[in-house]
Amino acid sequence: MAFSREMQISVHRGVMFALGGGAGLALWALGDNWDAPAFSAPLYLALFTFVAVYSAVVLALAGPVSTARALGGALLLAVPVTALVSLAGLRHVVATDLLDDPVMLSVIAVLVFFATPFLLVWVQAVADWRRYAALFDAAWTMVVRYGVAWGFVGVFWLVAFLSNALLELVDIDLIDQMLQIDWVAFGVTGAVLGLGLAVVYELRQTISPYLILRLLRLLVPVVLVVVGVFLAAVPFRGLSELFGEFSAAGTLMGAAIAAITLISTALDKDDAAAVSTRGIRLATRGLALLLPLLTGLAVWAVVLRVRQYGWTPDRVLAVCVAVFLLTYGLGYCGSVLGRRGWGGRIRMVNVAMALAVIGASALWLTPVLNAYRISTNSQVARFSGGRSTLDQLDLWAMQHKWGRAGQAGVARLEAMAAEVDNTELLARINAVRSQSNAYLFKKAVQARQAPGDAQTLAQLMAVRPQGASLTAETFEGLAFYRMTQWLDGCHRPLADGRPGCVMVRGDFAPLSDAKTQGIVLFLDELGQVRGNHVMLRPGAGLKVSKVYDPVSGLWPTLPEAAIAKVLDGAFDIRPSGGNALFVDGSVLVPGN
Numbered sequence: 001m002a003f004s005r006e007m008q009i010s011v012h013r014g015v016m017f018a019l020g021g022g023a024g025l026a027l028w029a030l031g032d033n034w035d036a037p038a039f040s041a042p043l044y045l046a047l048f049t050f051v052a053v054y055s056a057v058v059l060a061l062a063g064p065v066s067t068a069r070a071l072g073g074a075l076l077l078a079v080p081v082t083a084l085v086s087l088a089g090l091r092h093v094v095a096t097d098l099l100d101d102p103v104m105l106s107v108i109a110v111l112v113f114f115a116t117p118f119l120l121v122w123v124q125a126v127a128d129w130r131r132y133a134a135l136f137d138a139a140w141t142m143v144v145r146y147g148v149a150w151g152f153v154g155v156f157w158l159v160a161f162l163s164n165a166l167l168e169l170v171d172i173d174l175i176d177q178m179l180q181i182d183w184v185a186f187g188v189t190g191a192v193l194g195l196g197l198a199v200v201y202e203l204r205q206t207i208s209p210y211l212i213l214r215l216l217r218l219l220v221p222v223v224l225v226v227v228g229v230f231l232a233a234v235p236f237r238g239l240s241e242l243f244g245e246f247s248a249a250g251t252l253m254g255a256a257i258a259a260i261t262l263i264s265t266a267l268d269k270d271d272a273a274a275v276s277t278r279g280i281r282l283a284t285r286g287l288a289l290l291l292p293l294l295t296g297l298a299v300w301a302v303v304l305r306v307r308q309y310g311w312t313p314d315r316v317l318a319v320c321v322a323v324f325l326l327t328y329g330l331g332y333c334g335s336v337l338g339r340r341g342w343g344g345r346i347r348m349v350n351v352a353m354a355l356a357v358i359g360a361s362a363l364w365l366t367p368v369l370n371a372y373r374i375s376t377n378s379q380v381a382r383f384s385g386g387r388s389t390l391d392q393l394d395l396w397a398m399q400h401k402w403g404r405a406g407q408a409g410v411a412r413l414e415a416m417a418a419e420v421d422n423t424e425l426l427a428r429i430n431a432v433r434s435q436s437n438a439y440l441f442k443k444a445v446q447a448r449q450a451p452g453d454a455q456t457l458a459q460l461m462a463v464r465p466q467g468a469s470l471t472a473e474t475f476e477g478l479a480f481y482r483m484t485q486w487l488d489g490c491h492r493p494l495a496d497g498r499p500g501c502v503m504v505r506g507d508f509a510p511l512s513d514a515k516t517q518g519i520v521l522f523l524d525e526l527g528q529v530r531g532n533h534v535m536l537r538p539g540a541g542l543k544v545s546k547v548y549d550p551v552s553g554l555w556p557t558l559p560e561a562a563i564a565k566v567l568d569g570a571f572d573i574r575p576s577g578g579n580a581l582f583v584d585g586s587v588l589v590p591g592n
Contacts, residue, residue, distance in 0.1 A: 009202060012067075012202075013198045015062070015067050016059070016063075016195060016198035017195045018191070019055075019194050020192070020194020020197070021190045021191030022190070023051070023055030024186040024187045024188070024189050025187045027048075027186060027190075028182060028186035028187070030047060032183075041095040042086060042095040045095045045098060049085040049086070049108075050082040053081050053112055054074050054078035057116055059193070059197055060145070060146070060197075061073055061123060062198075063197065063198065064124065064138070065120070065123050069123055076119060077112065077115055077119050080362075081108065081115075084111075084362055084366065085098070085108060087366060087367075088104065088364075088365040088366075091372055091403035091404055092403040092404065103313045103317050107365065108365070111362060111365075114357050117135050118354075118355075120138045120142070121134045132348070135351065136269035137209075141208070141209060143209070144200070144208065144209050145197055145200045145201060146197070148196065148200045149197045150193065150196075151196075152196035153189060160179065163175055164179065217262070217266045217275050218280070220283045220287060221283040223258060224286050224290070227290050227294055228286075230294075231290060231294070234297070249302045249305065249318060252295075252301060253298045253318075253321055256291065256295045256329065259287055260328050260332070263291075263346065264350060266280060266281070266284040267343045267347060269347075270347075274343055285336045288335065291328070292326065292329040292330050292332075294329065295322065295326040298326070299326050303319070310379050310381075310382045311378035312375045312397070313371040315375075316375065317371065320360060324360070327356075370405060372403045372404075372406055376398060376405045376406050376408070379398065380413060383413065384416060390424060390425060395413075395428055395429065395432045396438050396442075398410050400436075410429060410432070413425065413429065414426065424448070428445060428448075446480040449480075450483065451472065453487060454472040454475040454478070454483070455472040456487065457472075457486060460487070461486070461499070461503055462498075462567055463505060463518075464502060464503070464505070464569070464571070465504075465569075466569075468505045476542075477542050478544070479544070482544055486501060486520060486522050489501045490522065492523040494560060494563060495560065495564070500560070501520065501522040501523070501563070502520070502521050502522075502563055502567055503518045503519070503520045503521075504518055504581055505518045506519070507573075507579050508580070512535055516536040518533075519532070519534075519581050520533075520534055521562060523563065524557075528557040528560070529558035529559065530546075530558075531546070533546070533547050533589075533591065545590055546591040547581075547591055548588070548590070549586050550580075550587060550589055551586075551587045552586070552587075555591065558583070561584060565584055571583040578590075
């Protein structure tokens with residue numbers, strides 16, 4: 001019996017509604033019973049992974065293929081991903097700790113995202129699984145379907161909350177009572193998502209990636225100009241300035257991903273659909289030529305960070321991403337060097353790189369590429385070799401985040417500390433094992449460091465006028481970050497070699513004498529002088545505030561010479577409203 005078009009649409013919507021609702025309820029049930037005795041940690045991890053991946057893939061496949069084929073086809077991805085995640089869970093003493101690792105979750109998401117279009121095309125036509133046009137359509141259609149459907153979910157909940165607010169005006173709180181039931185919220189969210197996916201597929205001729213792709217093409221010349229100006233300015237700025245912060249690597253990789261996306265959208269699924277406007281086509285080619293330079297800088301930025309501080313899981317992932325982006329860049333650049341067919345060659349690069357990303361993501365979940373082991377070996381080797389300090393050793397992450405490999409690394413450090421009688425390292429290891437909260441562990445470490453830091457600060461910080469002195473007790477109760485700020489400043493030498501810090505005693509604030517207050521000047525990481533007013537409050541510790549210049553109306557930073565002048569006595573304390581410190585053309589008073 002043949003169903004009418006309207007009946008087919010209704011049935012499909014009902015099926016997607018049920019699939020989405022079932023997925024939401026299943027995830028709620030797992031979340032609500034994560035600590036149930038019936039579930040061992042490995043079993044729970046496997047169940048959660050399977051339900052999450054299987055549900056997402058089924059909803060992506062259903063529509064382009066029949067529901068029955070979607071249910072069966074999704075197993076081809078959900079089962080191996082579940083197996084790989086279960087294998088990765090063995091890295092932890094408690095397998096479910098894997099779900100707290102954003103790096104691991106990111107890799108799993110990338111694996112599923114890149115593999116699903118291949119699966120969708122394979123389920124539709126086995127022979128086409130590597131055909132770029134089919135993969136391009138599948139990937140972008142999936143992105144648009146999910147994007148619009150999640151937008152529909154957001155609108156649904158907005159309407160629900162507004163409806164509840166309206167009904168509460170007449171003392172009807174039925175919606176509010178329903179929304180407070182967790183399983184209802186999960187089930188409804190999933191059901192609405194499934195319904196949205198069904199409707200978006202029905203309107204695939206109207207709600208298609210076509211508009212998005214056409215709009216993105218217009219950004220190619222803009223990005224080309226920005227990237228060109230950036231690369232032209234790099235030699236004038238210098239690489240050392242560019243790579244001063246790790247965020248530079250993230251920015252470079254983000255720009256590279258944007259460029260790769262725009263080039264791919266401009267070339268579309270084939271030459272017939274690709275951009276034909278001469279200017280944008282030339283801009284696309286130019287951006288492809290510049291891409292190796294951009295991605296090469298991203299690789300170098302991450303490598304420099306690794307050389308400075310060693311490996312961590314975040315940096316292992318960053319290097320992998322940067323290397324893949326560089327490979328993309330080299331492939332794109334090589335493709336456009338030929339006069340004819342360069343668009344087709346770039347499409348071939350996209351297919352090859354997508355498969356490579358899938359393979360590398362799967363490898364990440366196996367013992368072959370264990371970021372915890374790589375990171376632990378790096379950090380232990382750097383510390384034992386004297387290339388890092390105890391403060392740079394992330395014992396908390398090793399013990400509580402890096403699984404069995406990290407805990408084994410802590411044990412190795414403990415054995416090393418016992419051999420050389422490193423009492424501070426042993427104390428920290430004992431604290432990190434007994435403390436389940438990262439913040440409390442940090443506070444415990446700071447409490448142990450505070451007396452020694454205060455003593456060091458009292459020794460390094462000069463006091464003016466001559467004859468005044470400091471003791472460790474002066475800094476009792478000083479916030480740890482302030483202590484670190486001032487110590488770092490003292491350890492930065494002036495041009496003549498003297499420590500980059502000084503305290504000037506004086507009656508700067510009313511109701512307190514010069515013995516209980518002063519202005520501290522110290523060098524910051526940029527080589528500028530910053531100031532704090534400090535006042536000892538009996539029984540309440542230290543009160544610290546920034547200094548202010550009432551003449552200029554600024555919270556000033558001074559040149560390095562200001563500290564040298566204070567040390568040499570070239571300053572004055574005299575009234576300016578209240579008493580102020582006059583040095584190097586600035587007037588400094590306590591800020592509020």
